[in-house]
Amino acid sequence: MPQNVLLAEDDRAIRHALERALTLEGYEVTAVADGVEALAQAHRRQPDVLVLDVMMPGIDGLQVCRVLRAEGDRTPILMLTALVETADRIAGLDAGADDYVVKPFDVEEVFARLRALLRRTGNAGDLTGKSSSEASGPVAPGGAGGASAGGAASAAPESGLVSAAGVRMDVQARRAWRGSRELELTRTEFDLLELLVRNAGIVLDHATIYDRIWGYDFGPGSKNLAVYVGYLRRKLDEPGAPALIHTVRGVGYALRED
Secondary structure: OOOEEEEEOOOHHHHHHHHHHHHHOOOEEEEEOOHHHHHHHHHHOOOOEEEEEOOOOOOOHHHHHHHHHHOOOOOOEEEEEOOOOHHHHHHHHHOOOOEEEEOOOOHHHHHHHHHHHHHHOOOOOOOOOOOHHHOOOOOOOOOOOOOOOOOOOEEEOOOOEEEEOOEEEEOOOOEEEEOOEEEOOOHHHHHHHHHHHHOOOOOEEHHHHHHHHOOOOOOOOOOHHHHHHHHHHHHHOOOOOOOOEEEEOOOEEEEOOO
């Protein structure tokens, strides 16, 4: 079955060109011109992925994203934006978007990012290649976390529960806690935190993280990963408590409790 893309873009020329390109690529495309119609279509039939222009009259792409996320809709969202400042990108990520493409864009880049988002849908992987049943140290639901002295993550066999450094995650329910406090995470934030927890104490380089979370590397000049790590830190860190996500300059990031 072809995957359905809901495209919302108020510029007619861009909308028609992108709709045609996506159709030729094998997608089933529903194209609309504004945020109101995008929400109506999303409620009528849930798409496999949304492509939303940020700047639309009335309800813009950011508002559409916020409404869907507030409703609990976790469909992957790719934002199209002419805004290139970091603050503008952060606004999109804060609204719950999973990725963005800056205008003017190459349609092949849109295809690549859509493929990466669709590969990730409901499929968060383990870098080490071990299943939950192969990891040691069961974690009781509601427990305080079971990281070993060496910082390695522990998992309850076949339960979808993983923990490390005081962070607990229920992968199947897509819920996460630091201590007793539940974290409100977007899809990408959850996937990034899960990758770090499963590999606690290991420094993950930028290329590995990009490959596991986005499916491709944004390039050496990209700030995309740094933006997500910063936002995840703001949700994860607590006053007076040790920071959990550590930057290893020139290499990548590691989750550990010093």
